[in-house]
Amino acid sequence: GKGGGLGPGNTAAMPYVLTNEVRDSLVIRMQYDASSSWNNMFAYGGTAVEAVFSKPLWWALTGFHWMLWLLKEFHTCQESTAPLSCIPASQVFARYPLSLGDISMMTSLVTFFLVFYNGNCFSRYAGMYDAAIAIQGKMHNVSMYLRAYYTMPATRWNVIRYLLASHYIFYWSIRRRYFDWKNTQYKYSDPGSFSDLCEDVLISNGVLIKMEAEALKTYKGNKHKLLYSWSIIALKRIMQTNVPKGEKGNPMLQSEHEQTALVTNLKQEIVELRGALGKIDNSMLFPIPFQYYHIVNVVLTMHLILMAYAFLQVSSSKDPTYSGGNIFSLIVYPIVVFTLIGLKEVANAMADPFGTDECDFNQQAMVDGIYRECKRLCEEPEEEFLSSIGDPSFNPTRNADGTLSEAVEADDDEEEEVVVKEVMWAMSDVQVILDEKHSLEEQVRREGIATLTNAVQALVSHQREMDSAANARLDRLEQMLGGQLSKLAAELRGDAYDMRYVGQDDDAGGGVGGPTVGTGRLFPDGGGGSG
Numbered sequence: 001g002k003g004g005g006l007g008p009g010n011t012a013a014m015p016y017v018l019t020n021e022v023r024d025s026l027v028i029r030m031q032y033d034a035s036s037s038w039n040n041m042f043a044y045g046g047t048a049v050e051a052v053f054s055k056p057l058w059w060a061l062t063g064f065h066w067m068l069w070l071l072k073e074f075h076t077c078q079e080s081t082a083p084l085s086c087i088p089a090s091q092v093f094a095r096y097p098l099s100l101g102d103i104s105m106m107t108s109l110v111t112f113f114l115v116f117y118n119g120n121c122f123s124r125y126a127g128m129y130d131a132a133i134a135i136q137g138k139m140h141n142v143s144m145y146l147r148a149y150y151t152m153p154a155t156r157w158n159v160i161r162y163l164l165a166s167h168y169i170f171y172w173s174i175r176r177r178y179f180d181w182k183n184t185q186y187k188y189s190d191p192g193s194f195s196d197l198c199e200d201v202l203i204s205n206g207v208l209i210k211m212e213a214e215a216l217k218t219y220k221g222n223k224h225k226l227l228y229s230w231s232i233i234a235l236k237r238i239m240q241t242n243v244p245k246g247e248k249g250n251p252m253l254q255s256e257h258e259q260t261a262l263v264t265n266l267k268q269e270i271v272e273l274r275g276a277l278g279k280i281d282n283s284m285l286f287p288i289p290f291q292y293y294h295i296v297n298v299v300l301t302m303h304l305i306l307m308a309y310a311f312l313q314v315s316s317s318k319d320p321t322y323s324g325g326n327i328f329s330l331i332v333y334p335i336v337v338f339t340l341i342g343l344k345e346v347a348n349a350m351a352d353p354f355g356t357d358e359c360d361f362n363q364q365a366m367v368d369g370i371y372r373e374c375k376r377l378c379e380e381p382e383e384e385f386l387s388s389i390g391d392p393s394f395n396p397t398r399n400a401d402g403t404l405s406e407a408v409e410a411d412d413d414e415e416e417e418v419v420v421k422e423v424m425w426a427m428s429d430v431q432v433i434l435d436e437k438h439s440l441e442e443q444v445r446r447e448g449i450a451t452l453t454n455a456v457q458a459l460v461s462h463q464r465e466m467d468s469a470a471n472a473r474l475d476r477l478e479q480m481l482g483g484q485l486s487k488l489a490a491e492l493r494g495d496a497y498d499m500r501y502v503g504q505d506d507d508a509g510g511g512v513g514g515p516t517v518g519t520g521r522l523f524p525d526g527g528g529g530s531g
Helices: 037-041 048-053 056-073 089-095 100-149 153-181 194-202 210-218 223-238 256-284 290-313 329-351 363-379 384-388 427-445 450-463 468-493
Strands: 396-398 404-408
Touching: 048 056, 048 329, 056 089, 056 290, 056 329, 100 153, 100 256, 100 290, 100 329, 100 363, 153 194, 153 223, 153 256, 153 363, 194 210, 210 223, 223 256, 290 329, 427 468
Parallel strands: none
Antiparallel strands: 396 404
């Protein structure tokens, strides 16, 4: 289709307009259309233009170059024959020339430093974004497991709420650390104390009770690990019985294997969740080495100062006697300064993605979004149609246009009657069974059933002397006793009983009166005889 929809032929637009309210719910607020180059060119908020113009360095360097250019272009002293008369600035610049070619090696070094610095900062930025998204994914995984295996909202919430509390505390600790360590940048974003967090967020949102909050306040160790242990303990308490209390209607938990698999999967998700939080926390405490950041700053500033002087030597005339400058340097130099400083400021913003820059992660959106989604998964009632999934009577059919029909074809309530055929054995088949019994006699003798074997053999011998009516009854008795004996013999061998004694097809050459019953071992030639 022509629209932005995902389905074929869908011409609908995006499901929402990118308003400020929508931006506030995104992890990265700065969303843009890369194909709209002209409109993006004139953007100001959240761009490198805003970052550079808010720094005094760009204004100082630009003003310094303009001042030098004015000194060169305009005479600053009157002509005089006095010994102490001043020398025009243009003569000073001509006496001490410095061209852009003279600092080309330094330009290459600065370019390398900036590119390397930007690459490392972006890798750091992308790594922490992946970890932040992994935290959301792990929380959602735990919630989905709980919703699928538990039917009671309280049971689900008691496991997930400790993980949500840890998530809130983690991002609060980042803001608290920034406020304490970088007060000049975050002096207007005081996150408050831990007691404020407990009262205003954790208790009010129902992720902790007052007793648990007080225990966290007095705990001297890592609060995140303590909360993870609480979540695992809650899961352990729930799974102490075969079927958790209140979960009698959930057949998924009536299997010990299912319980073990569920606990293993949830524990794995919780451990990986702790690892993702630890990755972010450790990355924040391991910034780009200060020595490298310092040398990039110093070399870049020195290079831009020298460039401000070197741009004076760029001439606008091919006449070698012309000593004037090029007025376009007043435009080109500020652009060069903007480019180099802009790259550095963008790298600085990426190196610290939990700050207040436009490209930083929206921490409030992350914690609120995870809380809302987990709360819905755990507390929303189960959909009515889910009880029918897997039932043969719930079988929607596909329409011609690819959709599923709402009408469900139900199977008939009456079960089809199974026709049981009476098996009649021929005399020759009975003889084959007797031969097989003789071959198994030595094995069954060890189990103390030789008497039973002799009795069966005597019954079979007596069978030959009886009339046809009594013969049919003895056939059934022989079938019963022979089956029990054969099963015991198969168990002694370690063979599967149902693989040794399986009924043959009707066309396998059965005897008179019905199909032959047996296996290749009992009937090696598949033969039956005449009755």
